[in-house]
Amino acid sequence: MDILINALEQMFTPATAAFAIAAIGLNFHFGLTGLLNMGQAGFMLLGMYGYAISVREGLPMWAAILVAMGAAMLFGLLLGWPTLKLRGDYLAIVTIAAAEIVRYVGRSNTLVNVTGGSLGIKGKDYKGPLEDLSPFPDERITVGPFTYHGSASDSWWLRVVAWTLVALFLLLFWRLSNSPWGRVLKGIREDEDAVRSLGKNVYWYKMQALIIGGVIGALGGVIWAHGSAVVADAMGRPTTFWVWTILLLGGAATVMGPVVGSVVFWAALSLIRALAKAFIPESILPSTAIEPFGLMLVGIALILLVVFRPQGILGNKKELAFHA
């Protein structure tokens, strides 16, 4: 019973919402446009740094959010400029390399006064402004089987904010993907040359998609940071791969895919961990191995998904976005 409640709890954590947001961003890249952005974690990390450092240095909250979005926008411009004219796998390699550069620079000791090095930035340095906005009382609140603090850190307030943002971005994706603009992006995904022959500036459309998705990813990072802390190594390559798994699990190019993917992903991971702990004896699966065991299954799930059900839970096989 506890196992089930735990899994249910995992479905609505701020982290789940943050990954859903990052996956919505990736849905703009991959689902709509067919861009292989393998550096979504880099966008998230930039957003986290942009927000946390701005707040720590005394900027108001709205300015910090703008800084986070601006950082992601610049990053997208910088990445897209050399690579969007090249074949898809170049974008993949460059984005993953750039995301790693962000991480290496962020965790480096040289910038320890700015980014906090490998220890990162502590929550109390940047969580204040959002927590001050909370309408909930400053105490632990229990609803049904769940108990969280009203407004501090991993709180009810953060859950409300995070899922409101998810809803907003879903709405944005839904509107944009059905707009003329979204149809051009889908056209690029299906046949770039055909769209180009219609006189559209494919390069610029791809750039717009890359930037919008990246900015959304950065805001996902900001949410994630409010649930835990700003640590560079939490946003390594595995994070990007999880976002991909989430998107492909839910269904690329669908509106609800990222949310369904994120909810199922985190609930399943929590279930696997709990069940493995409860039923597999310690001599076969020591407790230190449970984490890698669960994540190994994530990798296997990604393989099986891509091979056998590339459209994911909700997707339509005809709207499949793997075009070389």
Add this chain to the structure above:
Amino acid sequence: MFTRPDTRFYKAAGLLLIAAAAFVIATLVLGGGPAEAETVEPVAAGTSTATLVIQNVINGLAFGVLLALAAVGLSLIFGTTGLSNFAHGEQVTFGALLTFFLSTNEQVTIPLVPGSFSIGLPLWLAAIIAVIVSGFTGWLQDKMLWGPLRKRRVAVLQQMVVSIGLSLALLNLLQWWMGASRHRLTNASGGRVTFGDFYIGTQTLMSVAIAAIALTGVALFLLKTRLGRATRAISDNPALAAASGIRVDSIIRLVWVMSAALAGLGGILLALFDNGAGFDSGARILLLMFAAVTLGGLGQAFGALVGALVVGVVSEVSTVVIAPDMRYASALAILIIVLLVRPQGILGRKERVG
């Protein structure tokens, strides 16, 4: 694609030398910067920046040769199948960790098998077995996974995402198997060979020699043997190769075996160079391998060597100016810059892009 080195090669190598020289000079000029202020490395008093740079060039070349050995398989696979294999880093780790597993006197375990034991083979024998087993994992992968995917005509980008899943699975399997700590293949500290102000570790020197021999072997294989010619033919044009009676599938399987075995050997040598290996040591250098392969021109086997030397030297020499914990960032930055000016890579041909 695997054409003999021709004038392009010498031109590119010349360009590269000039660029490298410019880089070294720039470092010399900037050298008084942050590195000295923070004393990131215990530099003996009186060591000049020039000495430091040259010492780093030596380390970088050594690292580059080892990186090339690990990366050449990545390039071969890309050349013959078009796949950017993200699980290649785990092949590198596997070689190193299997060698440790076979040679250590500590207690080791296997996932899902209760109990611990130690095998304790001599290092050289363990390394040979590890390379053979690595090659076998390449065969198995192609038999179980990549071959069927090719047969189903799964798109290359889709296969790339499969390789990402495989990398995630193998990385965590390796962590499950060997834990999160680093393991040393040998406790012998080895000596160092000094010449003038400079030195190189004996172990490193031997690793580099072995890597150079293996790389020469690969080059001879590609240029001189029938199978090597068939491999190059498939890289150039798989359909034409198949029509000329080359058994494309068996050659690709051979390429997978070679690639995995070379990655395993590279991993072992890198672990000797690096004084140890952990479950993520291959994943750490995966992007450097990609950088090397892309720099040289995707799919160009000889390009991987050139690219790896560039990556090795850049990452080591850059520590003179920036902190050592950012050295890989500088190599990746070079990758992005090269893609800006010469997207086909140093040795690549223009028509292969876009």
